[in-house]
Amino acid sequence: MLILFLLGHRSPLGRLTGGGLTDSFAGIVLAQIFVAAPFLIVAARSAFSAVDPVLEGVAATLGHGRSATFLRISLPLAWPATRSGLLLAWLRGFGEFGATVMVAYHPYSLPVYTYVTFGSQGLPAMLPVLLPALAAALLMMGLTSASSRRAIRGSIAVPHPAPLVQLLDRRPQSYVPPGTALAFQFQKQLNGFRLDVAWSTAGRRLGILGPSGSGKSLTLRLIAGLERPDLGTLKVGSCDLSHLPPEGRSIAYVPQNYGLFPHLNIAEHLRFPIGADLDLALHWLERLGLGSLTDRLPAELSLGQQQRVALARALVRPAEVMLLDEPF
Numbered sequence: 001m002l003i004l005f006l007l008g009h010r011s012p013l014g015r016l017t018g019g020g021l022t023d024s025f026a027g028i029v030l031a032q033i034f035v036a037a038p039f040l041i042v043a044a045r046s047a048f049s050a051v052d053p054v055l056e057g058v059a060a061t062l063g064h065g066r067s068a069t070f071l072r073i074s075l076p077l078a079w080p081a082t083r084s085g086l087l088l089a090w091l092r093g094f095g096e097f098g099a100t101v102m103v104a105y106h107p108y109s110l111p112v113y114t115y116v117t118f119g120s121q122g123l124p125a126m127l128p129v130l131l132p133a134l135a136a137a138l139l140m141m142g143l144t145s146a147s148s149r150r151a152i153r154g155s156i157a158v159p160h161p162a163p164l165v166q167l168l169d170r171r172p173q174s175y176v177p178p179g180t181a182l183a184f185q186f187q188k189q190l191n192g193f194r195l196d197v198a199w200s201t202a203g204r205r206l207g208i209l210g211p212s213g214s215g216k217s218l219t220l221r222l223i224a225g226l227e228r229p230d231l232g233t234l235k236v237g238s239c240d241l242s243h244l245p246p247e248g249r250s251i252a253y254v255p256q257n258y259g260l261f262p263h264l265n266i267a268e269h270l271r272f273p274i275g276a277d278l279d280l281a282l283h284w285l286e287r288l289g290l291g292s293l294t295d296r297l298p299a300e301l302s303l304g305q306q307q308r309v310a311l312a313r314a315l316v317r318p319a320e321v322m323l324l325d326e327p328f
Contacts, residue, residue, distance in 0.1 A: 043085020063274025
């Protein structure tokens with residue numbers, strides 16, 4: 001009934017087109033899209049739901065806004081399953097009978113339509129239907145046969161690289177200038193847990209200790225801006241960061257599971273932060289023993305190597321505060 005109300009001969013859209021959506025090839029196409037689209041929607045929704053939200057949060061702390069995070073992280077990770085949904089929707093629409101009978105008053109699916117046209121009018125009459133269908137079939141076969149993961153090769157290059165000895169002797173810039181105060185106060189109700197924490201310090205290092213489930217990770221996520229407090233403030237020096245999004249806080253973050261992007265190699269991870277310092281990246285690659293691994297994906301690394309990649313990525317991010325969740 002819904003498809004008739006939307007596309008039928010007496011619907012507003014049907015009257016607007018003078019009945020062109022019914023009893024026509026355009027009506028067949030629209031009817032099949034209507035019936036097959038849910039297969040794509042369900043697959044895409046499941047694919048995006050499976051993307052680890054930690055990865056999107058890490059991308060935000062590295063300076064990327066929502067659009068950039070979607071295009072560079074969420075969409076590439078969800079694309080293999082979404083592509084399968086495209087194939088399933090196309091196969092479902094290709095042979096649908098019921099919807100075309102209801103909307104186009106035509107008892108033909110696309111294969112039957114092609115066969116009847118060929119039998120009555122010959123090959124030239126069926127080419128406008130056959131060629132797009134054949135092209136779509138070949139495209140889908142090519143997409144599904146391609147590997148769902150491509151190994152991206154690359155390396156970090158500096159136009160005029162300094163000698164390695166100089167890079168190793170270079171000292172990283174301090175992230176919190178001496179005397180800068182860090183002050184925060186948060187209240188947050190999360191399910192059955194209530195966090196109420198407040199602290200201020202002029203020190204350059206702060207350790208948050210407590211038993212499992214006491215809110216340590218939640219406190220770090222509140223500082224990073226990945227969670228919004230019910231009530232709270234955050235200041236670094238004289239700057240109030242409370243109302244800034246994660247990408248605007250200049251805070252680097254390493255989560256417990258390291259938050260590495262599975263489709264990016266090490267070199268691309270270190271180029272990913274906005275404003276990444278390539279000289280500093282070279283320094284940390286050597287300092288952390290990763291110089292020979294720049295073309296590897298996270299799945300090809302040990303857990304210790306993954307942890308060092310996450311640390312190096314945070315260290316090349318221009319930031320005033322660095323948050324390490326379970327650093328040891």
